[in-house]
Amino acid sequence: MKASKSSKKHKKGRGARTNKPALASQADRHILYQDSVQDTEFEFEFINGTFERLRGRQPHLLREDFCGTAQMCCEWVRRDPHNRAVGVDLDTEVLDWAREHNLSQLEAEQRERVQLVEADVLEIRTEQAPDLIIAMNFSYQGFKTREALRGYFERVREALTDDGVLIMDAFGGYEAFQELEEETEHDDFTYIWDQDFYDPITGAMTCHIHFSFPDGSRMDKAFTYHWRLWTLPELQELLKEAGFKRVTVYWEGTDEETNEGDGNFQPATQGEADPGWIAFLSAEK
DSSP states (O other): OOOOOOOOOOOTTSOOOOOOOOHHHHOOHHHHHHHHHOOHHHHHHHHHHHHHHHHSSOOOEEEEETOTTOHHHHHHHHHOTTOEEEEEESOHHHHHHHHHHTGGGSOHHHHTTEEEEESOTTTOOOSSOOSEEEEOTTGGGGOOSHHHHHHHHHHHHHHSOTTOEEEEEEEESGGGGSOEEEEEEOSSOEEEEEEEEEOTTTOEEEEEEEEEOTTSOEEEEEEEEEEEOOOHHHHHHHHHHTTOSEEEEEEEEEOTTTOSEEEEEEEESOOOOOSSEEEEEEEEO
16 A cells, blocks of 8 residues: 655654655564464474374474474474474575574573584485474475475485374465465564466466565565475375375364364365365374
């Protein structure tokens, strides 16, 4: 929305208006992302609880692939003094940001239990095999062929401890195949999810995240993703082809009053033809 121009003249000595910097120019895209996309408290409860139900014990060593700002790594070590986390990402800038803004908020002892590694997830090797590897926020969709994605899953399986588990998320629904924008209002900004391009022949898609602000300013293309939109059947097939013994899909329940998702994800073998959904998968070594 454009600010309206005033027809009134400002007299000398009355304090003429000064041009304030646009809110978009002052905002930090990583903070906006964490506030609008991530919910590490919920993710911790889900991945920790899922592993315990599957394996009958607590996981302590987490590897977060495509970790970005490593917010989940920090949540992981806060929750249990025995927990350790390894965050893996190729982006130097985001890992530096993570150290400055997220790891710096940890206690010294907690920081010692987090290791951030700038590396390719296909090549990373940890000294100890992780109990749990997570691939959240759909970043694995950067692997655009069956061979490439299966290769990633094979390497994850090899890296896990003997009873290790991979947990990942997925999105879909008939609106996922459309070119559209979706806005979500937050207290101080609006999050805009932009499915800018989709090719039904290859499954290739380009998505952007934009942010707009109450003063009318915008942060366009704060993040851009070039993905292949993988479906749940394809993901389950590839995980099994990679050697995982059991793959489970977790489907979200529906709140009867709002008809929206209720945040409760349970194992399911059949979903609903919703316009848009998010699901989780676990793959057991």
